[in-house]
Amino acid sequence: MRRRRPERWSGPLAPEPRPAGRVLDARLHLLDRQVLDDDEVPVCTLDDLELEPVDDGATPGPHAGTRPAGAATVVVTALLSGPVLRTRIFGGRPPSSRWQSVAWRHVRDLGTAVRLGVRGDDLDLTWPERWTRDHVVGRLPGGRHDPEGRS
Amino acid sequence: MIASDLLDVPVLDADGTHVGFVVDLRLVLDGPPDGPLARPRLHGLVVSPRSRSSFLGFERSAVRAPWPVAHLVRRRHRGTFLVHWSDVASVPTPGEAADPRQEAAVVLARGMTRYDARL
Numbered sequence: 381m382r383r384r385r386p387e388r389w390s391g392p393l394a395p396e397p398r399p400a401g402r403v404l405d406a407r408l409h410l411l412d413r414q415v416l417d418d419d420e421v422p423v424c425t426l427d428d429l430e431l432e433p434v435d436d437g438a439t440p441g442p443h444a445g446t447r448p449a450g451a452a453t454v455v456v457t458a459l460l461s462g463p464v465l466r467t468r469i470f471g472g473r474p475p476s477s478r479w480q481s482v483a484w485r486h487v488r489d490l491g492t493a494v495r496l497g498v499r500g501d502d503l504d505l506t507w508p509e510r511w512t513r514d515h516v517v518g519r520l521p522g523g524r525h526d527p528e529g530r531s
Numbered sequence: 532m533i534a535s536d537l538l539d540v541p542v543l544d545a546d547g548t549h550v551g552f553v554v555d556l557r558l559v560l561d562g563p564p565d566g567p568l569a570r571p572r573l574h575g576l577v578v579s580p581r582s583r584s585s586f587l588g589f590e591r592s593a594v595r596a597p598w599p600v601a602h603l604v605r606r607r608h609r610g611t612f613l614v615h616w617s618d619v620a621s622v623p624t625p626g627e628a629a630d631p632r633q634e635a636a637v638v639l640a641r642g643m644t645r646y647d648a649r650l
């Protein structure tokens with residue numbers, strides 16, 4: 381399908397009133413950042429964000445199905461990590477079952493990396509590492525103690 | 532809905548005219564408290580008229596260096612604007628496209644305001 385050229389807008393842009401809270405752009409400040417746990421250990425890369433409408437108290441009326449999307453307040457509820465390499469090249473999105481999520485309540489700080497307030501071992505996200513540690517590395521000779529001999 | 536469902540998606544105005552692509556989502560940390568930080572609220576969509584790519588946000592910041600890159604990116608993204616989430620009429624729903632031959636698009640409400648997207 382041939383795409384129409386975008387409309388040429390020549391009017392001035394309205395100045396944006398400064399919102400009360402900290403302002404972030406998802407791609408610029410969050411996506412593809414490294415996620416670190418409470419001990420500064422890398423946990424994953426932030427591949428996507430889960431967005432959900434929150435109950436803003438609006439009473440569903442007879443035209444609820446035709447309500448504009450922007451009428452509902454939408455918030456970020458979780459950080460997502462998943463197999464996005466193929467979909468970023470070829471398009472589409474991974475199935476929802478392949479996403480691993482970290483609830484937003486665990487986020488402690490946002491900077492050059494996203495820092496969590498929990499240990500990585502306590503997250504479902506790191507199960508492959510734990511499984512490899514217990515079933516592969518742990519079975520190698522010397523795989524169950526610190527090579528420096530402290531434990 | 533996930534952020535990728537909105538990013539890079541074409542944007543149409545209420546008359547069906549193509550006005551650009553969603554290059555970023557503007558979030559504000561003023562949502563309901565949830566842990567150490569407030570939940571980020573989706574404040575609006577950053578729309579670029581010409582390109583669906585986004586590169587380091589030169590067009591949204593005061594950074595001017597390196598000059599060739601900043602100049603090229605600013606030129607590529609000239610006319611970028613912010614549209615508030617309340618001015619969005621409809622967004623594509625994954626897997627529920629009415630016509631698979633037609634590309635999913637974000638449709639803006641009639642009378643929407645174009646805000647300056649600079650941070």
